[in-house]
Amino acid sequence: MILTGAGALLGGCSASEESDSGIVTEEQVAQRLAAAAPNLPRPGQYAIAILENGQPPASAPDGLVRGCLSKEQLADPLQALVTGGRSDCAFGSFNFKGPRLEAAMMCASDAGPQSMWLNAHYRPDGYDLDMTVGSGEDERRISMKARLLGPCAESEDDTDNQQGSKP
DSSP: OTTSHHHHHHOOOOOOOOOTTOOOOHHHHHHHHHHTGGGSOOSEEEEEEEEETTBOOTTSTTSEEEEEEOHHHHTSHHIIIIITTOOSEEEEEEEEETTEEEEEEEEOOTTSOEEEEEEEEEETTEEEEEEEESOGGGOEEEEEEEEEEESOOTTSOTTOEETTOOO
16 A cells, blocks of 8 residues: 555645646655655555545555555655655645645546645654545545554565555
8 A cells, every 4th residue: 555655545646847826846846855855754564554534445444554665665755655656646835844744736537637635744664644635525535644563574565565454
């Protein structure tokens, strides 16, 4: 799940070029992430508690998953910790100060443009993340709390996760 967790549930987003509309550029996002590097999670296996609209998601009925975040994934922290690899979004804001991230994004979806808000607190041994996706009747609120368990198992592929397994 995550450590591309935010991205996996969100579908993620990427920054676009700055324009008169106030969109944050990829360069600005990269600079802010680089400055926050000491606060970002370390590589390893994480236990992640997930709630969607206050309930465990169908993909994790007990609300718990394990995920491995590799050093290679962390080489691109935007994709590893925020976007999940999608490139169909633009950041309206991306404020990363110390360990705290607040971001607003607009992303493409089958139903049309979809707004997303992210509020996260990152630290070397985990993160707490709250996200709102969509609005009105289609709004979803997602909460994740992750803690570092230790190194990833050697047999575990960095892109695979042990969904639904107890931490």
